[in-house]
Amino acid sequence: MSGQHNDDHGHDHDHPHAEVGATGRPGYYDMLETAVRELLIEKKYFSAGEIRRQIEVLDSRTTALGGKVVAKAWADPEFKKRLLANGRAACEELGISFYDDTQLIVLENTDRVHNLIVCTLCSCYPRPVLGLPPDWYKAKPYRARAVSEPRAVLAEFGTTIPDAVEVRVHDSTAMVRYLVLPMRPAGTDGFTEAQLAELVTRDAMIGVIPANNPEGARV
C-alpha cells in the first residue's frame, strides 16, 4: 500500500490535493439509481427520511462490533457456546441487531480447522456485525481464487496453513452470513475484553489472517 495516495489520510502534511467531490457528469448507474430512488419515493414505497435512516444504520456497523463479539467469546465460554450455536441470537444479546433478516453462522478456527469466507456471486458479508466489506473482498480475483486456490490466497496474506489443517472455504451466497472466530492469541491470559478486542481485525474475522499477537497490538 505504501506509495499510494490514500484519501482517508490525516492532513498533517503538505502536498496538493485533487478537488474534493465529483466534478464530471454522473455515470449511467448513478443516474439510474437516482431515477429509481426518486420514482420509489414519489410512489410512496418509502420516504427520503427512511433512506437516510438506513444509511445511518449501515454507518453504525463497523469492525469494532465484530471485535467485541470475538473478545467476549474468548473471555466467556458460555457466551462462546451460545455464539457457535446461534450467531445471530448471541450478537443480539450484545445489542447488535440484524436489520437485513440474515442468520449468522460463526465458524471457529482451531489448530485443526481454518475457515475462510468469500461470496463468489457478489459481496454477501456479515454487515450487521462488520459493516461494509473491503474492496478486495468484492473484487473478482479474490472471489474466484478463494474457492479454487484458498491456500495460495491465504499465503499472499501471509497466512501459511499446514497441510494437516483442514481449510474450509465458506461461499456465502444465499440467506446466511458467516463470521470467523479466530483463535485467541497466546500470551493474553490476563487481558480484559477491551484489550482482547484490540487484537481482532476485520481480516481475521473474514479468515485471511489470524488475530494479532499482543506485541503488535495497540494496547
Next chain:
Amino acid sequence: MAMADLIVKERSAAIGVVTATDEVPVFASGDRIRIKNRTPIGHYRVPHYLRGKLGTVDQVIEPVAVDNEEEGYGRNAGQRLHYYRIVVPLTEIWADYVGAAQDGLYIEVYETWLERIP
C-alpha cells in the same frame, strides 16, 4: 437433520400427527447429494462452478425460507423449503486442486437444487 426437526418428527409420529410435505426437511445431515446441473434463465444463487458436483449435507438450515428464485418472478409466492449447508471436497470441484485432501467448500443450497445419491 437438525435436532429440533428430529424431535418434532418423532413426537408427531408418536401421537399419530401427520406433518405437511414441506414441513420437515427432505435431507438430513450426512446425506450424500448432487447439486443439480440446471441452467435456468435468470439470476440463480447456485454458482456454476458447483453445479453437478457431489457433496454431503453438513447441516439443515432453520427456519424454512421462501424460494427466492420463484418469488423473484412472482410465481408460487410463499412456498417455503429448507436451505442446506452442503460440503463439497475441493478436490471434487477442481481436478488439479493444490492443497490437502480434506479441504472443503461449504455453501447453502436450496432444496430444489439438490438430488439424493446412493
